Amino acid sequence: VSIRRPTIHDVAAVSGVSKTTVSNVIRGAGRVSAPTRARVLDSARTLGYRPNALARDLVRRRANAIGVIVGDMANSFYAELVKLVERRASEAELATMICNTDGHAELEAARIETLLERAVSGVVLLQFSGDGAVLDALAAAAVPAVVVSCWDARADCVAVDDHAGMALAVEHLAALGHRRIAFVSGPLIEAATHRARYAGYADAMRARELTPLPAGLDAAAVPGVTAYAAANDLIAVRLIDALEAAGLRVPGDVSVVGFDGTDLGAHPRIGLTTVAQPRAALIAHGVELLGARLRGHDGPPRGVRLAGELMVRTTTGAP
Amino acid sequence: VSIRRPTIHDVAAVSGVSKTTVSNVIRGAGRVSAPTRARVLDSARTLGYRPNALARDLVRRRANAIGVIVGDMANSFYAELVKLVERRASEAELATMICNTDGHAELEAARIETLLERAVSGVVLLQFSGDGAVLDALAAAAVPAVVVSCWDARADCVAVDDHAGMALAVEHLAALGHRRIAFVSGPLIEAATHRARYAGYADAMRARELTPLPAGLDAAAVPGVTAYAAANDLIAVRLIDALEAAGLRVPGDVSVVGFDGTDLGAHPRIGLTTVAQPRAALIAHGVELLGARLRGHDGPPRGVRLAGELMVRTTTGAP
C-alpha cells in the first residue's frame, strides 16, 4: 500500500540501471540487451509499476487519445458509429474521449476547445454544425479532424451521398404511385445534411414532374399527403407513431421511408423502408483519413462519398 | 501560425508578471488585483493562449477525466446511460473516456488498466464482469469507482432491484393466467445480473406454486411455454422476432415481457411490456456516489437499490 505509485525511477533503482534504459525497455525502443531487459521487466512487475501516460503525453505534447463529437448518442445510428470508432481507436492504443452536443453548435465549439486543451491527437466529428471557426481552431492547433456522416468540403470527410440517397427514396415512392410526397426533418439534423437531403428530395420530385413541398419540421401529418420521406429513421419512426396515433395506417393510408438504416427501423414489427448508410464503411474510411493525417500526410481536404442503399421493407406501399 | 503554442510563460512575459500570477488568474485562484488580472487576460487573449491540460494533470497527478466502461453501446439502454454520465461529467469539467467491452471480462480488465495509466479521477462501470481484481486495482490506485445498473456489494453501486423487478414480471404473467413461464437470458448479461433476475423469476414462480424452468440462453421458442420473461428488452425484442418468424403471434399465442424499459420496446409498433429501470435516477445516484469519493469521502462501499416499474403494454395477454 504505497502512498506514491512507483515510477520509472524506482524501477531503475531496483534493477540497477538508468531511467533511460527502463524507458527504453518499457517502450520497446532503442537497443537493450536481453538480460538487462529481463531484469528491468522483472523489477517493474514486482514493484507493480504502471507507466504514467500523463507524463509521457506531456513530453510528447500530444495525448494518446482522440476526441469524438456526437450529436445524440441516444440515436442508435450514432451510438453504433461511436462504438465502431472506439474499437478502432483502442486497437491503435488510443483512448476515446466522447462529447455529446445534443446538436448545439455552441456546445460543439466548447467541447472542441476542451479537446484541444487536452491535446488530443485527432478528432472525429460525427456531428458538425458547419462552423468554420471550429475547423480553423483545429487546423491552428494542427490537430487532424475528419467529419463523418455529414458532408463538408472544407475538411477530410466521409459521408453518404445524401442527394442521391434521398432521390432513391422519392423514386421508390413515386414508382409506387405516390404524387403528394412530403419531406420531414427535425432539429437534430445538421443544416448541411438537411439541405442536401431536401435538395435530393426536391430534385427527384421535379424530375418526376411532381411539386416538392416545403420541408416539414415536425413529425405530424400533412393534409393531402400520401407519402413521407423522412430525414432520418428516428424521425420516420416518430412520424409513424404520430400517424398511427391519428388513426392513419402505415402503409395502408400513408407510406413512410426513413434514412440511416438503424436497428430500430429494422425490427420486423416496424419494418421501416429506408435508405441505409454503410456504417462500417463510413467509419473505416473516416479512421483511414484520420490515420493518414496522424502519419503526417499533408494536402488538401479529401472527401469520400459512399452510396446509400434503399431497403424496401413494410412501411411503403401503393397509395 | 506559430510553430509552438503559447504557454503560461509567454503570457507572463507579455504582461510583465510572473508565471505564478498568470497561473493564478487562469485558474481563478489566489488573490490577484483587478488591473493585473485584466492585463493578463488581455495578453492571453491576444496571444491565443490555451491552457495545457496535460501539464496541469501531470502536476496534479490526476487527469481531469473519468472513465466509463460499457458492455454494448449499441444497446440503447446503455447508450442512454453513457449520454447521461457524459452530461454530468462535462458539467463538472471532466472529460469522459469511453470503453466498450462487448461483454468480455478480459477486455474490461485491460481497459481499466489503460484508464489507470491515464490516471482518470474516477470510473463508472456500466458493465461489470464481477472480477474482484478489477476492483482491487482501482482501490490500489485510489481511483474511486461506482458500478451502475449491475449489483455488486464490494463497490459503491446503484442498481435496480433485479430480484423484485423480475418477480413483478412473473406475477404479471401469472396473474394473466400463465403457468408455463420461461426465463430467457443472453450472453451480454453480466453473471451477477443473470443470477439475480433468474432468482427473482424462480422465487416468484415457486411463490405461485409454479415450476421454474432452467434459464434459456437463446431467443428461441420453448415447447409448451406460453410466456417468456426476458433478461432484458433487447433479448425480449429478438425473441418476439423469432417467435413471430416461427408463426406464433404475440401476445395471441405467447406473451413476452422484457426488462430495462428501452425506447426500442416503447415504440407503439412493438409495445413491449417490460420492467423499466429509472435510468436518470440510476445515473444521478451513481454520479453522486462517485462525487462523494472524489470529494474525499471515505468509508465502506455504499449501495443504492432502486425499484423497477412494471410497464404493461401490448406483448402480454391471457394464454
Next chain:
DNA sequence: GTGAAAGCGCTAACAG
C-alpha cells in the same frame, strides 16, 4: 548498449 542532462508546461508551497 547504457547513462547524464535537459526539459515538456504547469502547480504549489513558501517567501517577500
Next chain:
DNA sequence: CTGTTAGCGCTTTCAC
C-alpha cells in the same frame, strides 16, 4: 498581492 523555487514522471538528444 506577487515572485522564486522546486518539482510532477517521462522522453530525448548526445556522450561514453
